[in-house]
Amino acid sequence: MAKMTKKEFCLLDYMCDILDNFYEKNDLEYICASESIDSGNYNNDEQLEWLEKYSDLWNKVEERFVERKYK
Numbered sequence: 001m002a003k004m005t006k007k008e009f010c011l012l013d014y015m016c017d018i019l020d021n022f023y024e025k026n027d028l029e030y031i032c033a034s035e036s037i038d039s040g041n042y043n044n045d046e047q048l049e050w051l052e053k054y055s056d057l058w059n060k061v062e063e064r065f066v067e068r069k070y071k
Contacts, residue, residue: 011061019054033058 023030029041033055042048
C-alpha cells in the first residue's frame with residue numbers, strides 16, 4: 001500500500017476551487033475573475049458584484065503570498 005502524503009494547504013488553490021464552483025453553479029465560462037468582469041462573463045448584477053469582491057480578495061491574497069514567499 002502506497003503511503004499517502006498530506007498536501008500542504010494553499011489559499012490560492014482553495015480560491016481557485018471557489019471560483020470554479022461559482023462558474024459551474026452559474027453556468028459561466030471558466031476564465032479568471034478579472035477577465036470575467038472585463039468581458040461581461042456574468043448574467044446579472046449579483047454575479048458581477050461577487051466577481052468584483054472575489055477579484056479584490058484574490059489580489060490581497062496573492063500579494064500576501066508573494067510577500068511571504070520572497071521575504
